[in-house]
Amino acid sequence: MTGLDEHIAALRVSDADRNGTLRRLHNAVALGLIDIEEFEERSAQVSSARLQPELDVLVGDLPGPGAIVTSAADRVELRGVLGSLKRHGEWTVPTRLALVRRMGSVDLDLTKAKFAGPIVVIELDLRVGGLDLRLPEGASASIDDVEVIVGSAHDHRKDAPAEGRPHVILTGKVVCGGVDIRGPRKSWLHRNG
Incomplete structure (x- = not known):
């Protein structure tokens, strides 16, 4: 099973995967978790990401999709x-x-x-x-x-x-x-x- 997990984690990413990551970064700015400068840095890395782990690293410290909350x-x-x-x-x-x-x-x-x-x-x-x-x-x-x-x-x-x-x-x-x-x-x- 470990080999299968590694295979899934190393899959190439699609445009839809990149868009989902960008949405999470937008959400993080809305929540005040990251500032515009950090958003721009991470967003630039999204377009060059080729494998799933590269995207995971960019949002690993942020809430999941749909987690936009304000008071x-x-x-x-x-x-x-x-x-x-x-x-x-x-x-x-x-x-x-x-x-x-x-x-x-x-x-x-x-x-x-x-x-x-x-x-x-x-x-x-x-x-x-x-x-x-x-x-x-x-x-x-x-x-x-x-x-x-x-x-x-x-x-x-x-x-x-x-x-x-x-x-x-x-x-x-x-x-x-x-x-x-x-x-x-x-x-x-x-x-x-």
Whole structure:
């Protein structure tokens, strides 16, 4: 049995394995277990990892997948059935935002929002409806942890993330709907000038 264990531990890793490791590193930043500098160091090693033990070493001292936790005071839950939910303008985005919707869309514009922390986790539980998310210039986002059943998740932005800007981690499930991430709206003058 020891030979079999060694064989399994020495298996080559796939892109899905690397993405899972990156999600755990994102979670560790959200929990305050590692800082951005350590996250960047470990993330760089993820892409060059070829064997499972190389990935295991990068997350061996961190909680398992799905272990994102924050204090209850930092979590806001927005629930609803039918219709749409919209948040625009200046508002404070908590470190953890849960969106629970049935037969309705969610339109979040974070371009003028204040962020409670450098990382925001948005938990999705959407049925027959989707999320349209607008992020400020230079913000980054991860949709790797979103499960979409009958629909799609797409980040439409082309600009590279900027250092010191907010990072949004989307997680959870969307059934019969989609997730669309866009940057700030461009003014008519900006588009034509």
